[in-house]
Every structure is written in structure tokens, then in C-alpha cells.
Amino acid sequence: MWRFIARRLLQAIPVFLGTTFLIYAMVFALPGDPIQALAGEKPLPPAVVNALREHYNLNDPLLVQYVKYLGGLVQGDLGETFDGQAVSDVLSGRWTVTAQLALTAWLFELVIGIGLGVWAGLRRGSLADTLVLGGTTLVIAVPVFVLGYTAQIVLGLNLGLFPTAGTEDGWPLSYLLPGMVLGSLGLSYVARLTRTSIAENLRSDYVRTAYAKGLSKVRVVGKHTLRNSLIPVITYLGVDFGTLMGGAVVTEGIFNLPGIGQQVFQSIQLKEGPVVVGASTLLVLVFLVVNLAVDLLYGVLDPRIRRD
Template sequence: MWWYVGKRLLQTIPVFLGATLILFSLLKLRPGDPILNLAGNKPVSQEVRDALAAQYNLDDPLFVQWVLFVKNAITFNFGETFSGQPVFDLIKDTFPVTVVLAVMALAIDAILGIILGTLAGLRRNGAFDTVVLVISLILISVPIFVVGFVAQLTFGVKLQWVPATVGGDWTLSELVLPAIVLAVANFAYTIRLTRTSVAENLTADHVRTARAKGLSNRLVVRNHVLRNSLVPVVTYLGINLGALMAGAIITETIFNIPGVGNTAFLAIQRGETSTVVAIVTFMVMVYVLMSLLVDLLYAVLDPRIRYV
């Protein structure tokens, strides 16, 4: 198994190089002048422009900027933001709140999604199954930014059950509503995936054999249906944790959460290419590592799976 882990870790090298190169290329296509953004859109003399361009390597060719970034990133030196703060310190300060938000969203997604999906699968084609499928379809159809603004307006502004925005001194209670918003669309997919997997395993040969042996319905569902049904669900949930952290930019922006996503959004507006690339690359690596952990969990859920 260790050979498999080492081989997967080596695969992160081309992923890192490819992701950073693509990001550099895309960010260079965005309109606007980063030096003017740095100066607050005020007139800048040629001397100041040349000094800033030299400081941040803005006049170098794209490939040269990318090579310099990769060279420094190996030693975790991601450069500085336009305000002079080291990018690594910026990630270290903002990453915890994004992790907490993503874990809370994943917990809501996993608990409700698996429970409702399992019940719908066990009652396939029944009234409960129909209601769950309709609700999940509605949740999938509504964009997350619409859900976020409606939830913020309803529960934060009108009813005032929770703070409308989070701000710098965040607490767990303030992250509950953003976590629910972040989990909504993924929660619907978890329901449908669990429901389909449970329904398929109910008609499998090993389940019919277990029933023929006289096992109770509870034991059959717990030991033979759920365990096999959770393999694709765990795959989705594990990879989804990385996707939640990387995709929290909309939710963090709506609720003013000082996380990695909101920081990346502000850096894009200011034209800080190195900052954006460093943050997004960091999230890509988190996504890759979560994918590896999910693969290793397969062997726990299904003893037939072995890695060599």
C-alpha cells in the first residue's frame, strides 16, 4: 500500500505544475492594470510604475513569472501581497475559518444526505421517496448565490435569527447559516447518490443470500446494504470536502467571511496574480490529498479492495 501512496504523491508534481501554469495564463488574460489597482486607480509616474513592476516581476514574460513562482513555492515562499504581507502568512491566517466552514457544511451534507437517501432507497417508489427526489431536484436547480442572498435576507436581516454577516472575529454560531447554504446543493447530490446506491444493493445477490439465511432486516441493511452502498457516497463526500473549501468563494463573499475564498476574490479584483495562484494552488493540493485519503478508505469499507 505504501508503494501506491508514494506513486499517488508523485502524481501531485505534474498536477501542481499544470495548475499553476494554467492559472498564470488565465489571470494574465483578465482586464485591468494591477499597478493602477495597487495605487488605488490614481495616476502613477513612470518611475513608480517601473519600481513596482520590478518589485513584483510584472514586466517579465509569463513563463518567467511562472518559473520564479514555482522556484519560490518549493520553499513555501509565495511572495508578498500588494500590501506587503507574506502570502504564506495570509493563507495561514485565513485557512482555518475555511476549514471550519467546509467541515460544518460536510457534516450537514453527510448526516442529512445519508439518512434521507437511505430512507428513500429503502422506500423506493413510495411517497417519501418521491418527496425527497422532488426536494433534491429543487435544491440542485437553484444557484448557490441565490440561496445565499435569500437566506441572508430572510434569516439575517428580516428575522434576525443569525448575524447577516460574519466579519473578522468569527464564531461557530455565525458560521451555521453559511455552512447550511454551502451544503445545500451538495446535500441534494448526496441524497440522490445514497438513494440510488441503496436501492441497487437491495436487489443484489449477496443481500438475497443474507435474507435466505434468516438474518433480520436490520442486520441485512446494516451489514450488507449500507456498507456496500457507502463506497460511492464516501468517494463523493471525501472529494467534496476539498471542493467545498475550494468552492467557498461565493459563500464567503456573500457573508463577508475572512476565509481563503473571500481572500482569493479580493486578490483577483486587485490583480495580485501571485496571491491568487498561491491560494488556488494550495486548494488544489488539498483536493488531491483528499482524493488520496478517499482511495485509502475504500479498503476499510470493502475488504475486497487491495492496493499494491
């Protein structure tokens, strides 16, 4: 097991370097001069421009800039914005908001999505199966901003079931409605994936053998069928957690949540490349850590998957 973990960590190094370099290159290839953007329409003296470009390594070749960024990253330094703030300070409070929102959406996908998938998979062809397939198709077809505003008006304003904006009520209350909106698309995929996997495994030889041995339906489904069926679902949920962290821009805007998504959007407009690169680097790390955890879960769900 430890050899497997070490091997996966070593494999993650080139993935991390390649991904962060591409992000760094694309962000700083955006048109416009970030130094000049600091002064707006008023031109800066050439001496000031040269000093700032030297301070932020903008006169160096791209590869040299990236290596210097990695040197700071190893020491826990995500860089500095063009107005002198530490990127870690800019992202610290917002990172907590986005993490809580993503966790709420992810738990919503996990519990409700798997529950609906199992319910439909065990009743394939029934009314329950039709309702799950039809409902998830409808959610997939509706754009997230339409779903968000509708949920905000109906469930928040009209019925008063949830707070409609802001984080004043703390976690989880302030994050329940935006979390459901953010996780609705993933929930639909989780439910459909679980339903298909359950239905296919119920026709497998090992399930028929388990029934032939006299095992109860609860044990066959809970111990054998469900564990094998959850392998592709866990894979999707692992990847989707990183997607939820990075893809909450629209949801955060609708519900006025001061998270990473809003900050990255604003930083792109202001040409604050260090903030965009720093946030993206943290998201890459989240993806790598979650994928490693998913691989380790495979051995728990299916002992046939060996870790040599």
C-alpha cells in the same frame, strides 16, 4: 499499501504542476498592468515602474516567473502582494474562516445527505422516497443566493434560530446557517446518489444470499449494503470538499464572512495576481490530499479493492 500511497503521490506531482501552471498563466494573462494599478490614476515614474516589475519578476518570461514561484513555494513562501504584504499573511485569517465554513457544509452533506438517502433508498417508491426526491430537486433548482437570503430572513431574522452574519459567535454557531446554505446543493446530490446506490444494491445477489443465511435486516443493510453503497458517495464527498473551499464566494458575501472567497474576488478586481495564485495553489493541495484520503477509504469500505 505504502507502495500505493507512494505511487499516488508521484502521480499527484504532474497534476499539481500542470494545474498550478495553468492557474498562474491565466491569472497573469488578465488585461491591465498591476503595477500601474497601485498608483490608480496617477502615473508612476518609469524608474519606479521598472524597479517594481524587476522586483516582482514581471519582466521575465512566463515560464521563468512560474519556476521562481515554485522555488519560493518549496520553501513555504506563497509570494508577496504588490503592496509588500506576504500572501500567507493575507490568507492566514481568511483561510480559517473558509475552512470552518467548508467543514460545516461538508458535515451537513455527510450526515443529513446520507441519512436522507438511506431513508429513501430503503423505502423506494414510498412517500418518504417521493419527499426526498421532490425536496432535493427543489433545492437544486433554487439559486444559492435566493436560498441564502431566504434562509437568512426566515431562520435568522424572523425566527432567531441562527446568527445572520459575521463570525462573532465563533464556530460552529456562526457557521451553521451559511454552512447549511453552502452545503444544500451537495446534500441534494449526496441524498440522491445514496438513495440510488442503496436501492440498486438491495437487489444484488449478495444481499439475497445474506438474507437467505438468516442475517437480520439491520446487519445486512448496515454491514453489507451500506458499505458498498457509500463508495460512489465518498468519491463525491471527497471532490466536493475542495469545491466547498473554493466556491463559497456568494455564501461568504451574503453572510458577511471574511473568507478566502471574498479575498480572491477582491484580489481579482485589484489585479493582485499573487493572492489569487496563492489561494488557488492551496486549494489544489486540498483537492490532492482529499482525493488520496478517498482512495484509501475505498479499501476500508470494500476489501475487494486491493492495494498492491
